[in-house]
Amino acid sequence: MNVKKLISIIAVAGIVIATAVGIYVYFKAFTSNTQFSQDEIYVYIPTNSTYEQVVEIVKPLVKDFEKFDFVATSRNYSTNVKAGKFLFKKDMTSFDMVRSLRLNVPVQVAFNNQETLDKLLQRLSTQLEPDTLVLKEAFTNEIFLNENQLSKETALTLFIPNTYEFYWNTSATKIANKMAKEHQKFWNQQRLEKARILNMSPAEVYILASIVHKETVKADERPRVAGAYLNRLNQDMPLQADPTVIYAIKATTGDFDQVIKRVGGKNLFVNSPYNTYINKGLPPGPIAMPDISAIDAVLNAEKHDYIYFCADPSRPGYHAFETTYEAHLINAKKYAEWVNKLGIKL
Structure with a gap:
């Protein structure tokens, strides 16, 4: 056999082998290999997961695990696992899944609209990897609170309601630091100056805003309600805000899921620092997470002489405002008669 023929045979053999290898790799890596019916599914890989743990998570979604494992190993994924939230699509190949x-x-x-820090952290823990206890430690440890001029009672004031972007596996510490930065961004020089004019700190503005937020759902009425509360504070009057009584009842009973539609009678004297019927000034912390509109309503409160207000039956959702207690009693009587007709009891 001459050299040319030998070379030709070797070349042909090489092509055959290369083709066979190519077909094998294609079959392993580039054919559909999912076995879920949904169009898309998210895969969550916890922090510090090993490849063996990833296998347990991914295996139920994969038709032929041997193919997946072949690609994961050849692309060094098995020794370089990443934590996070990942998207799998129906009919993905093993190559696509590993990528x-x-x-x-x-x-x-x-x-x-979260009433307490615990409720908020429970919500966060359903959307991100850190659990409630880890998040609570990040937001309420002494160093973090001192750095942000907060207390455990005012920790909720750090949160400005909005939509924020995180990676699912972001650590609790990084989440807390980002929220602190967003808080600083929100409290720009313009808002800080308005708070200074009111002789209030951002936390105090937030606390009052939480009461305004709970008092009225009507955003266009919030500046007027805020103005009335500020008038009471400036005259050293108790705020006598019904939403604080509702919060006080929930806090003292430990039941924040109960629905309280009306307050009065002995409820007005529930022993709690949050009850503004028996305590002057602001409560020690917010009674809810206020909308931005409520925060800005306090900062841009309507200037007027109103001190008193109660719900106005003729304008559902709105209130009737008065400057004298005598006129307020007339409105309060109308409201009491209206709720009695509705059968809403104390």
Whole structure:
């Protein structure tokens, strides 16, 4: 056999082998290999997971695990696992799945109208990896509170209701630091100056805003309500805000899920620092997470002489405002008669 023929045979053999290898790799890596019916599914890989732990998470979603393992090993994923939230699509190949496991998908975290820090952290823990206890430690440890001029009672004032972007596996410490930065960004020089004119700190503005937020759902009425409360504070009067009584009842009973539609009678004297019927000034912390509109309503409160107000039956959702107690009693009587007709009892 001459050299040319030998070379030709070797070349042909090489092509055959290369083709066979190519077909093998294609079959392993580039054919559909999912076994879930949804169009998309998210895979969550916890921090510090090993490849063996990833296998337990991914295996139920994969049709032929041997193919997946072949690609994961050949692309060094098995020795370089990444934590996070990852997107798998129906009919993905093993190659696509392994590539997807390197593309951490951001999470849009939204929160508003939370009554307590615990409730808020429970919500966050359903959207991000850190659990409630780890989050609470990050937001209430002494160093963090001191750095942000907060206390455990005012820790909720750090949170400005909005939508924020995180990676699912972001640590609790990084989450806390980001929220602190967002808080500083919100309290720009313009807002800080308005708070200074009111002789209030950002936390105090937030606390009053939480009461305004709970007092009225009508955003266009909030500046007037805020103005009335500020008038009471400036005259050293108790705020006598019904929403604080509701919060005080919930806090003293430990039941924040109960629905309280009306307050009065002995409820007005519930022993709590949050009850503004028996305590002058602001409560020690917010009674809810106020909307931005409520915060800005306090900062841009309507200037008027109103001291008293109660719900106005003729304008559902709105209130009737008065400057004298005698006129207020007339409105209060109308409201009491209206709620009695509705059968709403204390």
